Amino acid sequence: MVRFHERLSEDSVYLRFFQALKLSRRVAHERLTRVCFVDFNREMALVAESKNPETGDHDIIAIGRLSRVYNKNEAEFSLEVRDAFQRRGLGTELLSRLLAIGRDERIRYISAVILPYNHGMLRVCEKLGFRTVLNDDDRLIYAMLELTDTEK
Numbered sequence: 001m002v003r004f005h006e007r008l009s010e011d012s013v014y015l016r017f018f019q020a021l022k023l024s025r026r027v028a029h030e031r032l033t034r035v036c037f038v039d040f041n042r043e044m045a046l047v048a049e050s051k052n053p054e055t056g057d058h059d060i061i062a063i064g065r066l067s068r069v070y071n072k073n074e075a076e077f078s079l080e081v082r083d084a085f086q087r088r089g090l091g092t093e094l095l096s097r098l099l100a101i102g103r104d105e106r107i108r109y110i111s112a113v114i115l116p117y118n119h120g121m122l123r124v125c126e127k128l129g130f131r132t133v134l135n136d137d138d139r140l141i142y143a144m145l146e147l148t149d150t151e152k
Contacts, residue, residue: 043068047063061085064077064078077111095125113141
C-alpha cells in the first residue's frame with residue numbers, strides 16, 4: 001500500500017480525497033490499519049495488482065471500495081487507479097465488480113461524490129449507468145445508481 005501511494009500523482013490524490021494529502025499522512029500506520037483491515041459486514045475492498053517484470057514483485061495498481069451507509073440499504077464506492085494505469089478500463093472493471101457485490105448483498109443504491117473536473121470518474125459512472133447531478137450549493141457531483149436486480 002505504501003508503494004501504491006508513493007506512485008500516485010498529486011492530481012490523482014486530490015481527485016480522490018478532495019484535498020492535497022501528504023504522502024506521510026496517506027501512509028500513516030493508523031490510516032493504513034483502518035483501510036487495510038476490512039469489516040466484511042460493512043464494506044468490501046478490491047485490489048488490482050500487476051507483476052513488475054523487472055523485479056518480479058507484485059504492485060498494487062488500483063483499489064476499489066464499497067462501504068455500506070449506516071442504517072440504510074445503500075453503499076458508497078471509491079476508486080483509485082495509479083496514474084500509469086488510468087484510461088485502460090481498470091476503473092470500469094473494478095466498479096463493475098463492486099456493483100456485482102452490491103447486487104449479491106442486496107444493496108439498493110450505490111453512490112459517490114465526485115469533483116466536477118474528475119472527467120475519468122464521470123466517464124466510468126456514465127458507462128455503468130449512474131445518474132449524476134451537480135449540487136449548486138457545494139459544487140460537487142453526486143452519482144447514484146439504483147441496483148434493480150436486488151431480489152435474488
